[in-house]
Amino acid sequence: MSVRRLAEKQPATFAFTPENEAWARLEIAKYPDGRQASAVIPLLWRAMAQHDYWLPKAAIEKVADMLGMPHIRALEIATFYSMFNLEPVGKYCVQLCGTTPCMLRGAQDIAAVCKERIGEQRHVSADGLFAWAEVECLGACCNAPMVQINDDYYEDLTPENFRTLLDDLAAGRPAKKGSQIQRISSEPEPGKGPTLLDPALYDGSLVGAFNQRVAESIAASKQAKN
Amino acid sequence: MTKVSVDGKIIDVPADYTLLQACEEAGAEIPRFCFHERLSIAGNCRMCLIEVKGGPPKPQASCAMSVRDLRPGPNGEPPAMFTNTPMVKKAREGVMEFLLINHPLDCPICDQGGECDLQDQAMAFGVDSSRYGESKRAVEDKYIGPLVKTSMNRCIHCTRCVRFTAEVAGTGDMGAIGRGEDMEITTYLESAMESELQGNVTDLCPVGALLPAPQSFRARSWELQKTQSIDVMDAVGSAIRIDTRGREVMRILPRINEAVNEEWISDKTRQIVDGLRTQRLDRPYLRENGRLRAATWQEAFAAIAAKVKAAPPDKIGAIVGDLASVEEIYALKNLMRAIGTPNIDCRQDGSKLHPKFGRASYLFNASIAGIDDADALLIVGSNPRREAPVLNARIRKRWLRGNFPIGVIGEQADLTYAYRYIGAGLESLDPAAVKPPESCKKPMLLIGQGALARADGAAVLARAMDVAKAGRAIAGDWNGFSVLHTAASRVGALDLGFAPAEGGIDALAMARGGVDVLFNLGADEIEIASGAFVIYQGSHGDLGAHRADVILPGAAYTEKSGTFVNTEGRVQLGERAAFPPGAAREDWAILRALSDALGCKLPFNSLNALRVALYRDYPHFAMIDQIAPGAKFESMDGLAASADKTPFKSAVSDFYLTNPIARASAVMAECSALALGRARQAAE
Numbered sequence: 001m002s003v004r005r006l007a008e009k010q011p012a013t014f015a016f017t018p019e020n021e022a023w024a025r026l027e028i029a030k031y032p033d034g035r036q037a038s039a040v041i042p043l044l045w046r047a048m049a050q051h052d053y054w055l056p057k058a059a060i061e062k063v064a065d066m067l068g069m070p071h072i073r074a075l076e077i078a079t080f081y082s083m084f085n086l087e088p089v090g091k092y093c094v095q096l097c098g099t100t101p102c103m104l105r106g107a108q109d110i111a112a113v114c115k116e117r118i119g120e121q122r123h124v125s126a127d128g129l130f131a132w133a134e135v136e137c138l139g140a141c142c143n144a145p146m147v148q149i150n151d152d153y154y155e156d157l158t159p160e161n162f163r164t165l166l167d168d169l170a171a172g173r174p175a176k177k178g179s180q181i182q183r184i185s186s187e188p189e190p191g192k193g194p195t196l197l198d199p200a201l202y203d204g205s206l207v208g209a210f211n212q213r214v215a216e217s218i219a220a221s222k223q224a225k226n
Numbered sequence: 227m228t229k230v231s232v233d234g235k236i237i238d239v240p241a242d243y244t245l246l247q248a249c250e251e252a253g254a255e256i257p258r259f260c261f262h263e264r265l266s267i268a269g270n271c272r273m274c275l276i277e278v279k280g281g282p283p284k285p286q287a288s289c290a291m292s293v294r295d296l297r298p299g300p301n302g303e304p305p306a307m308f309t310n311t312p313m314v315k316k317a318r319e320g321v322m323e324f325l326l327i328n329h330p331l332d333c334p335i336c337d338q339g340g341e342c343d344l345q346d347q348a349m350a351f352g353v354d355s356s357r358y359g360e361s362k363r364a365v366e367d368k369y370i371g372p373l374v375k376t377s378m379n380r381c382i383h384c385t386r387c388v389r390f391t392a393e394v395a396g397t398g399d400m401g402a403i404g405r406g407e408d409m410e411i412t413t414y415l416e417s418a419m420e421s422e423l424q425g426n427v428t429d430l431c432p433v434g435a436l437l438p439a440p441q442s443f444r445a446r447s448w449e450l451q452k453t454q455s456i457d458v459m460d461a462v463g464s465a466i467r468i469d470t471r472g473r474e475v476m477r478i479l480p481r482i483n484e485a486v487n488e489e490w491i492s493d494k495t496r497q498i499v500d501g502l503r504t505q506r507l508d509r510p511y512l513r514e515n516g517r518l519r520a521a522t523w524q525e526a527f528a529a530i531a532a533k534v535k536a537a538p539p540d541k542i543g544a545i546v547g548d549l550a551s552v553e554e555i556y557a558l559k560n561l562m563r564a565i566g567t568p569n570i571d572c573r574q575d576g577s578k579l580h581p582k583f584g585r586a587s588y589l590f591n592a593s594i595a596g597i598d599d600a601d602a603l604l605i606v607g608s609n610p611r612r613e614a615p616v617l618n619a620r621i622r623k624r625w626l627r628g629n630f631p632i633g634v635i636g637e638q639a640d641l642t643y644a645y646r647y648i649g650a651g652l653e654s655l656d657p658a659a660v661k662p663p664e665s666c667k668k669p670m671l672l673i674g675q676g677a678l679a680r681a682d683g684a685a686v687l688a689r690a691m692d693v694a695k696a697g698r699a700i701a702g703d704w705n706g707f708s709v710l711h712t713a714a715s716r717v718g719a720l721d722l723g724f725a726p727a728e729g730g731i732d733a734l735a736m737a738r739g740g741v742d743v744l745f746n747l748g749a750d751e752i753e754i755a756s757g758a759f760v761i762y763q764g765s766h767g768d769l770g771a772h773r774a775d776v777i778l779p780g781a782a783y784t785e786k787s788g789t790f791v792n793t794e795g796r797v798q799l800g801e802r803a804a805f806p807p808g809a810a811r812e813d814w815a816i817l818r819a820l821s822d823a824l825g826c827k828l829p830f831n832s833l834n835a836l837r838v839a840l841y842r843d844y845p846h847f848a849m850i851d852q853i854a855p856g857a858k859f860e861s862m863d864g865l866a867a868s869a870d871k872t873p874f875k876s877a878v879s880d881f882y883l884t885n886p887i888a889r890a891s892a893v894m895a896e897c898s899a900l901a902l903g904r905a906r907q908a909a910e
Contacts, residue, residue, distance in 0.1 A: 003408045006415070057415070070398030072414040079403040 004079045006057050007087040014058035020046055024066065037069045040077055044084060053093045053150060054085040082135060089131040090124040092169050095148040099137035105144040107134075109159045117166055129170055142186040143179055156181045156189075228293050229304040236304060245288035245296075245307055246274050254309040257318065257347045259325075259432045260384035261289035264488060265393060271325070271384050273347065275317040280305035285317035315351070322351040328363040329433070330379045338434030340447040344382065365410055370400070371418035372896045373425050373493055375439035381411055387427040387436055394490065395421035396622045396642030411435070418900050422615035422881055425496040429479065429489075438477065440497055440893045445469070445476045453803035454481060456790050457495045458549050458783045459885065460614045461711035462594065463792030464491045468784050468803035475502050475784050475804050485595045486792065492615040493897065494881065494888055501891030505767045507779035508808025518777065523809070526776050527823035533743050533759045534565065534824055543569030543741035545733045546724055547748030547764065548713035548885055551788025551800070552847060554780075554813035555719045556840050557828060558747055561817055564826035568730030569741055572719030574752040575877060576734045577675050578683025579709065579716075581723050584860035587687065588720050590794040591705035592670045593853065597624050600670040600706060602662035604697070605645070606655060606690055607636040607874030608674020612881040613712050614793070618642065633660060636676060636874035650873035652682070655689050657696035669699045670706035675877035678709070685868035691859070700859075711793040712877045712884070714783075718791035721844065746770050747813070748780065750886045763816060765806070768886035778820070779810035782887060786812045787833060789840075795853045797846065 016024055024043050031038045040063060047059040055078055064074035078084045085093060096114060098107050114132040118125045121133050132147075140146045143155030147162070154165055154177065161180040168175040182190045200206060228241045232252035239248045244267070246256050259271035269290030276288045280297040288307070296305030308314060326348065333339045365378040383402065388411065391399040399419040402409050413419055419427075428438045450469035457464040457478075464487035467479045477499055480491040512521035512529055521529075534542060544562050546555050555572070562570050573579065579588040592600060597620045610618040618641065624630050625643040632645035635654045648654045662669040671694040677686045691700075691707065699706035711717060719725075726732050731740045739755045746754070748764035754773045762774030765782040785806045791797050806812065811819075814836055821828040830836040840847055846854035882898035883889050 003410070004404055070392075070401075070414070072398060072401035072403075072412075075414055076401045076403055080405045 004082075004086055006060075007054070010057045012058065014047065014051065014056055014062050016047065016062075017050060020050055028067065036067045037073065040064075040067055040069070040074060041081075043067070044074070044078055048084060049151075052091070053089050054087055082133075087122070088124055091129045092131075092149050094118070094130060094132035095135045095138065096132055097136070097138045097140070097144070097146055097148075098134040101137075101141035102145040106158070107145040110145050110147065110157050110162055113159050113162050113166075117163065127170070130166070140186075143183065152177045155179045156183060230293055230296065231304050231306040233307070233309055239293055241292070241294040243293045245276060245278065245286065245291050245293065248293050249276065249288060249307060249309055256288055256309060257343075257350065258289060259343060259347075259382060260386060262386055262389075262430065265386060265389040265430075268385050268389065271382065272321045273318060273325075273351075275314060275321065277308040277311050277313050278305065279307075285313065318351045319353060322348060323353060323357070325382050326352065326356070327358050328379075329382065330362070332380075332434075336377070336380065336434040337437045337442060338380075338431075342434060343432035363407060368410075368412045369416045369418070370413045370436075371424060372893065372900065373439055373497055374419070374428055375437045375442050377435055377437065378410065379435075380433045381435035382433055383409055383411065384432055385411070386430040386432070387411065390427055390430055391419065391421060391424070393626070394426075394619050394623070395423045396619070397421040399424065400427070420901075420904065422492050422494075422611065423490055423619060425493045426480070426490050438496070440500060441477050445471055450476055451803070453801050455784065455803060456798045456800035457491060458714035458790060458800075459492065459494045459498065459888065460616075461714055461716060461793040462486060462614045462616050463714065463790055463796060463798050464495055464616055465798075466491060466495060470784075470803045473804050473807075475499055485593070486796065487616045488620075490616050490619060494884070494894065497893045497897075498887050498891045500893055501766075501887040501889070502782055502784060504892075505886070505890035506782075506807050506810070507765060507767055507771060507777055508806075508810055509779060510809065511771075511774070511777035513775040518774075521776075523819070526778060527820055529776055530761055530820065531823050531825075537742045537759075539566035540568065540729075541742040542567045542745070543731070543736040543743070544571075544745040544747065545574055545736060545749045545752065546570075546572040546715060546719050547574060547746070547750060547770070548715055549765075549783055549887070550715040550719070550748050550813070551783070551786065551790055552715075552718040552722065553788055553833065553836055553840065554747065554817060555715065555722055555724055556843075557814045557817040557821075557830075557836065558745065559722055559724055560828055561821050561824070561826065562745070564821065564828075565824070568727040569736055570724050570730065571726055571733035571736065572716060572724040573679075574733045574737075574749040575675060575679040575713075576681075576683070576732075577679040577716075578687060579678055579720060580684075580725050581720050582725075582860060583684075583687070583862055584858045585721070585795070586705065586707070586857035586859045587691070587862070588709050588711075588717065589857050590672075590708040590710060590792075591857065592668075592708045593794045593796075594620060594792075596668075596706075597621055597670070600624065600668045601629060602631050602666040602669035604633045604648075604660055604662070604669070604671045604693070604699075605636065605641075606671065606673040607677025607686070607876070608672060608710050609637050609639050609641070609676075609876035609878065610672065610674070610710060611639065611641050612876055612878040613674060613710055615881070617710070617793075631663065631666075635660070636674070637876050639876070651871050652686060652689065652868060652874075653871055655686070655693055657689075657693045660693060661697050662699075666698070668704050668706060669697050670708055671697070671699045672708045672710055674710045674874075675712050677874045679877060680870070680872070682868035682870045684862075684865050685870075688862040688865035689868075691862055705857075709793065714790050714792070717793060717795060718789065718797075718847075721791055721795075721846070746774065748886075763813060764886065765810070766886035766890050768889055770886075778816050779806070779808065780813040780816060781806040781810060785810075786814075789837075789847055789850075791847075795857065797848075797850055797852065797854070799850050 028039045043063045048055045060074045064071045118130040124131045146155040156179045227238045237252045256274045258274045260268045269287050274288045275285035278286045368376045388400045397420045453468045457466045465481035465483035469477045482489045510521045510526040511518040622643045633648050634645045635648045673690045694700050694707040737754045739757045744758045744760045746762045750768040750770040760774045761776045762770045763778040763780050784803045787802045882894040888894045
């Protein structure tokens with residue numbers, strides 16, 4: 001994370017589409033009188049989705065006005081959450097998970113592909129199609145490493161299939177969402193069979209095994225000293 | 227009440243007290259940055275950590291936990307807190323070390339140095355050297371308005387300023403953008419704050435991040451002489467402290483007065499300091515052949531004496547301005563009585579309030595602290611946000627507590643709280659139509675000078691009284707009929723009876739040419755027609771001085787000891803902090819010297835002698851800091867008819883430029899221009 005500011009180039013105005021406007025009214029109506037400000041995150045998010053996945057100043061002001069809150073309150077929220085992009089992110093906004101499970105499963109290799117294919121983080125690529133950023137855990141650890149592109153998850157990435165994925169998106173070819181290998185949802189990987197079948201897991205024999213191992217290793221090191 | 231033990235001392239406190247309040251009650255001092263009595267609890271600085279037994283087994287932020295959350299001991303002992311154990315000391319030292327990681331070591335060049343909470347507490351809990359090897363955080367300074375200079379590297383994110391603008395000021399100007407290490411305190415895209423109370427954030431800031439911009443790098447707190455005084459910028463009479471160095475007023479700060487201003491003051495009160503230095507009248511002037519020339523006191527007095535002797539007494543008049551203290555009004559009244567004229571008036575705005583209607587008819591009878599007890603409010607012809615921002619904050623505070631319906635007749639403006647707009651003028655002020663809900667026991671009616679300073683002002687006053695009676699605002703012990711004044715001198719002058727007596731003419735008639743010799747004691751908001759010989763006595767070269775034939779240089783409110791009576795009738799004494807410039811003198815002394823030259827010497831030679839006479843004639847002025855009880859209404863029968871449908875307008879159109887001192891201030895001019903720009907933008 002770094003200091004986040006609004007983009008330098010800003011559109012003059014922002015207005016919800018009629019559908020989104022109606023949706024926003026419904027969203028606001030969910031909250032009791034005087035608590036309309038609670039709808040700020042959904043509204044900002046919808047505004048962002050409508051506006052090429054980034055939030056212009058006019059949209060922040062529009063949402064604040066709709067909810068009767070001072071502009072600064074809406075800006076606080078837009079700058080607090082990294083899910084709100086404050087600058088243009090190209091047609092495809094790639095959010096790469098870099099948290100521990102993905103990192104252990106090779107997120108750094110995926111980051112290298114991003115760097116090579118798209119460029120520096122938080123910059124739109126020359127063709128205007130991509131921008132990428134490393135974000136915190138997106139909650140798909142079992143299928144690590146993964147990225148989120150716009151609204152969809154792409155999982156079980158390798159540098160090769162990730163390159164293909166980017167090429168497909170750039171060319172406008174349909175891309176497979178979810179796992180990029182033959183895995184369905186978060187089932188075990190094809191060919192690896194069902195896991196967690198060891199009966200020892202369930203008979204209680206492993207409870208406290210850690211303590212026992214620690215005691216054994218301490219005893220062993222004492223013996224070695226003597 | 228709950229029994230708790232603080233450092234072994236057992237005390238009894240209300241169950242809703244926080245641990246911090248309970249500790250203070252027991253006499254233990256708790257360091258804090260984010261906690262403030264008048265703001266909501268944030269609990270984010272962690273400096274107030276204490277050890278508790280009967281609670282979680284960890285250092286506990288005492289500001290954010292209440293006494294009722296603690297469990298008693300195993301044998302029913304009261305819950306115990308400790309504020310001076312090694313655990314507490316270590317915990318606070320840890321917090322302090324974290325706070326100082328990113329705080330620059332620039333105390334020697336920081337204006338807050340010497341009155342800085344962080345500096346003081348670092349003396350108690352700081353370690354001698356840093357263990358932090360990495361780069362410090364750097365934050366861009368922000369523009370947040372002409373009154374507050376920022377130095378954001380110093381910010382420790384206590385969010386007191388954010389909470390103040392959101393809760394007390396009600397404008398929601400400030401906020402914290404970003405998060406974690408990148409959190410920054412700012413206004414929306416660095417726009418200027420809009421509140422009339424924004425200067426208070428510099429007092430709230432526990433470090434040197436927000437500092438008063440006009441006083442930047444001008445003085446050190448320890449070299450200033452501190453004088454307790456009373457503000458005259460509006461009729462609230464806020465308690466202030468005037469800090470001077472040598473002859474110069476360096477800054478004005480609020481003092482705590484729960485009954486009046488709590489601990490806030492408006493920006494005008496705080497920042498007219500530069501107005502006290504410019505446009506000053508420092509010697510007498512005399513108009514000769516249409517031009518003013520510097521003169522001696524003797525020349526000026528001789529010119530006045532010649533004119534006064536030549537005029538018949540009923541062609542002589544006197545007007546008192548908005549900033550005069552009771553002492554000089556009393557002296558002027560005695561002088562006019564000696565001359566034998568009935569033409570005296572303190573209502574330069576044309577207000578129709580008059581002592582003959584009874585003292586209760588021109589006081590804020592509910593009292594300012596009484597707003598907290600009221601349960602409904604009708605505002606008539608007033609914009610309290612512009613006329614008395616501190617009082618407006620009090621209304622907002624009451625409104626935030628809920629169950630406080632507010633109605634407005636007059637201007638439809640942003641008052642920082644929601645209200646029901648009833649109408650624009652007198653026709654809406656109908657006793658049957660604006661009744662408060664039946665359940666209300668203490669409804670208030672606040673009437674401003676905008677409704678009273680018009681030709682049918684007396685009729686409006688009488689009608690408002692009817693509305694107040696019909697709406698139970700005047701019933702039994704409760705008197706919610708409250709007149710909001712805009713002039714600091716007004717209530718004192720009305721108490722002295724400085725209004726046209728039988729056969730006398732009022733200020734507007736005098737200014738239109740009703741008198742041949744007009745004595746003008748600091749009235750700068752009134753246009754005086756040519757013809758009359760005008761003697762202006764005041765401190766600043768403003769409208770009154772431009773029109774004057776003789777100028778007598780007086781003292782500004784910081785330069786004299788004077789009594790002021792605020793809008794609720796509270797008598798308060800302001801002390802002298804500096805001396806008037808050049809040949810200028812204290813105003814009562816000028817009038818005393820002039821009376822000698824006119825051959826009707828006033829019977830006092832010192833301020834004390836004047837006060838002895840004043841207290842003899844008007845005993846309630848001796849009740850300093852109190853409101854004399856027993857204010858009564860006199861009959862207003864037969865006045866209530868008026869068909870004037872002109873909408874009520876607030877008496878104050880530009881908050882920042884309401885008096886000659888403020889108009890002399892460059893800082894106020896800048897604020898005024900900004901506010902005007904905002905108003906234009908909003909109108910588009």
